[in-house]
Amino acid sequence: MTNISDITPLRDAAPLAGTGVRVAAELHANLTAPALVAHALRQGDGRLSADGALMVRTGVHTGRSVGDKFVADEPETSDEVWWGKVNQKLPREKYQVLKGRVQAYLQGRELFTQDLYAGADPAHRIKVRLVSPSAWHALFARNMFIRPAPAELENFEPDYVILHAPFFEADPAIDGVKSSSAIVLSFAEKTIIIAGTQYAGEIKKSIFTVMNWILPSQGLLSMHCSANIGPEGDSALFFGLSGTGKTTLSSDPTRRLIGDDEHGWGPEGVFNFEGGCYAKVIDLSQKSEPEIWAASHRFGTVLENVVADERGNIDLTDRSLTENTRACYPVEYIPNVELSGRGAVPKNVVMLTADAFGVLPPISRLTPAQAMYHYLSGYTARVAGTEKGLGAEPEATFSTCYGSPFLPRHPQVYGKLLQKLINEYGANCWLVNTGWTGGAYGVGKRMSIGHTRALLRAALAGELDHVEYRTDPFFGLSIPVAVPGVPSEVLDPREAWADKAAYDNAAKALVGRFIANFASFAEHVDDDVKAAAIKAA
Missing domain, CATH: 3.90.228.20 (Phosphoenolpyruvate Carboxykinase; domain 3)
Structure with a gap:
């Protein structure tokens, strides 16, 4: 385990560029998993399982807040958005108010930033910068997305910024939203605001929404599916909603996993958007799903709302917190994986x-x-x-x-x-x-x-x-x-x-x-x- 005293956070402002946040009490940029786990334990936001996974709870939000998702109504993009219950309009001026309030909230706090890629195909990837006061959410993002090589972090300029404020409470009267929680995307400003919810899946799905916005304009299909490769190099896609077996069936020991949830398809083939997996683990069986079970019992994995005894022995059948228990881990935790994230x-x-x-x-x-x-x-x-x-x-x-x-x-x-x-x-x-x-x-x-x-x-x-x-x-x-x-x-x-x-x-x-x-x-x-x-x- 990394000692907190061994961690030297970066103190220059470069990791905050593009976020609108200029000052941090402590700034921890691109820390690796051991350091992030150490900080999460220091912050009191989790504990280790008997196998070393970081166990966290997400409070009242144990799933996505579907009714709290908005898209900023901006003249540059308004005509192309599918407005309705899925993409609720937030007037541009209200978006600006909320963004300013979240930036002010983050200003001067201890912050964690992660610079990551979405998209395994270099021709169609985007650069993402997350800024959050929560170490475990930074670890979630690091597990979930594609981690650049150290040399690629030099002069990293994000295409999209995520302002993550899980403990900030939005005000419907001021911000034009519906509750104290708000997930707002601005395609014109390339900014995502996540406020008032600790559920980490909002980070993942916000970037998925961005890829669903970008790729069709390039003639590529963005897909909510898993993908794997057979012994002959043949790729297969698996579409399905939660609970249909998308993650389980694509994690097949006879085929190499490309990714378990989000992909693009174009003339060059299929490519993963992510560098990790976010598997539902309620009732997970070691016998039926050994790869996912093993990945859920490793150091570096984040376990959301999974229950354990006082010794840290997890019980994957315990649904007392939620049916939607999750494990987030790097894709390389699956033994038979295509590390390039790409297939034919x-x-x-x-x-x-x-x-x-x-x-x-x-x-x-x-x-x-x-x-x-x-x-x-x-x-x-x-x-x-x-x-x-x-x-x-x-x-x-x-x-x-x-x-x-x-x-x-x-x-x-x-x-x-x-x-x-x-x-x-x-x-x-x-x-x-x-x-x-x-x-x-x-x-x-x-x-x-x-x-x-x-x-x-x-x-x-x-x-x-x-x-x-x-x-x-x-x-x-x-x-x-x-x-x-x-x-x-x-x-x-x-x-x-x-x-x-x-x-x-x-x-x-x-x-x-x-x-x-x-x-x-x-x-x-x-x-x-x-x-x-x-x-x-």
Whole structure:
């Protein structure tokens, strides 16, 4: 462990350039993980687990504050922003007031800065500077993003600045926001304000929103997906919302991980935006997910809202603080990783859903038009226990492009880019259900991860290219009739139900939900996508 007395913080103002903060009581620039852990313990913001991970709590905010996210309404960018519930308008003058108040709050405090990259492709990366009074948040950012070589830190000039003030309370009457928390992005000034929330995921997702803003203007697709590389150098993408298995399924010992959450796709292939992973760890199994489990038990990892006993032995089944427990660690903590963060043009595109109604097949092959439809739909289902306020019945969730909270532009921008890339490069597309089988949540059981891995490996290896398929009568999906190692009743979701009439009713109900959701964007898609849409029989 590094001793505090051994740490010599930088005292010149260069690490604060571009932040609008000119004075710091103590300025710690680009400290490494051991020093940041030492400072976090000194600040009383965490403790070490028995294995050395830094355990922190995020207070009342154990997830993103969706209703507190704003985009500054600026004439330079206003016409291109997808305004609405996702991107709430904050008048420019109110943004300036809030920015000034946060800068004044940070002025003269002990501060930690980190200079980092977002984007593994040098041609499409941005330089990010975080300034925060919290050492553990600086460690989170250092784990999460790409760490420049020491020589690259000389004369580092940020493209975007994050003003991070987790204990500053915004005032709706003064700042024009809704609560004491505020996450505000200014694309014109290239500044992000995060105030009033300790949840570190806001740092990660704010930069993801920035990349979603920048890349489409360069003709590249930005994606909320994981990615890995097979033994033959073939890349695969895994789209999916939280809880669908995106991180778990891409961390496959037979394939090299590129990244677990955010990527870009262009003519040169796929590239990770990040240099770390932010894995959900509730109920994490050492047997089923050994790589992520091991990474969660290492020094340098940040554990958010994970509970441990007095000796620091963590309990990954304890959800007393939140269902949304997380581990943030550098990507190199995963043993089978592609350290360049880059891969070839994807050969397979996998869309993951956790269907809690238990009616979707475990795997189906999609046409390009169907892939576009399911990409714009972004379906999964939430169940009681995963989020506060949910009842006993599953709740269908549709998040367009598998990431609507992070899309600053209209979804059709991203959808058309994906369709163009799939058609141009001939990627195989799959819909994989990691949810329930044999009945809905509470009656059926969760799909076996062993079966899901077997199906995915067969698909990615090309073993499903020439097998017999049948068409599902409810969803119009092409389902393989037989796959080695997977029981036939698992492949046919209706056969897995004891009550076939109950299955039919549940399937018809989900079809209706798809139809209602599609109506919101049908006018923006081409005729082939409309023809591929799920329709009532």
